[in-house]
Amino acid sequence: MNEIYVSTDVETNGPIPGEYSMLSFGSAAFGPKKKLFSTFSANLKTLPKAKEDYQTMKWWQTQEQAWQACRSNLQNPEKAMQDYVNWLNDLPAKPVFVGYPAAFDFMFICWYLNKFAGQNPFSYIALDIKTYAMAILKRPFSKISKSVMPKKWFDECKKSHIALDDAIEQGRLFCNMLAINTKQSCKK
Numbered sequence: 001m002n003e004i005y006v007s008t009d010v011e012t013n014g015p016i017p018g019e020y021s022m023l024s025f026g027s028a029a030f031g032p033k034k035k036l037f038s039t040f041s042a043n044l045k046t047l048p049k050a051k052e053d054y055q056t057m058k059w060w061q062t063q064e065q066a067w068q069a070c071r072s073n074l075q076n077p078e079k080a081m082q083d084y085v086n087w088l089n090d091l092p093a094k095p096v097f098v099g100y101p102a103a104f105d106f107m108f109i110c111w112y113l114n115k116f117a118g119q120n121p122f123s124y125i126a127l128d129i130k131t132y133a134m135a136i137l138k139r140p141f142s143k144i145s146k147s148v149m150p151k152k153w154f155d156e157c158k159k160s161h162i163a164l165d166d167a168i169e170q171g172r173l174f175c176n177m178l179a180i181n182t183k184q185s186c187k188k
Contacts, residue, residue, distance in 0.1 A: 004037060004093040005030045005127070005178075007171030009100075009163045010108045011070050013046065013060070014053035017111035021046040022077075024070035025109065026164030027084075029091050032182075034175035040087045041164040042080035043070050044112075066161035081116035088121040095121055100170045102128035129174050136181050153177055 008027040014020025026041035060067050088095045099105035106126035113120040134144045146154075155172045159165075 007098045009166035022108045024163045026167040028168045028171040097122040097126040100129040102126040
């Protein structure tokens, strides 16, 4: 195994890092055959002088359990991100960031890693599950959502908006897609 897929989900209080804060994040490291090697999660203290986005905070009011989960056991971003780098570097293969949507989640992770740990073990590369689905299903990107993905791609999971739970669910989805795509590729 030369790479390990690090499915990552973030919870935030706004649309962009720096101006708003990442409240929590969770990562689940999967091998290509859906073996879960390890997980990491942290709830973060908000950034000094950062704002809260009105629409985002309005949405959080509908997610009481997830809000309580991401606001307990808060860590300083400096410690959490350095611990995260150590965890990533201890994985048994090169970490590949996987997200849904990768553009949003990776933007926060990349900013926080560079700002607080001074390094990013993912480099500047992220694998987006929706884009991967587009390629497998041969459909336009705008026509891809979880509702059009085959049921066999999903394990029994309920989206909780708790970062680690969602990272595990998304990691399983990705590994199921990878297995199907790899199997199809091998038949050709």
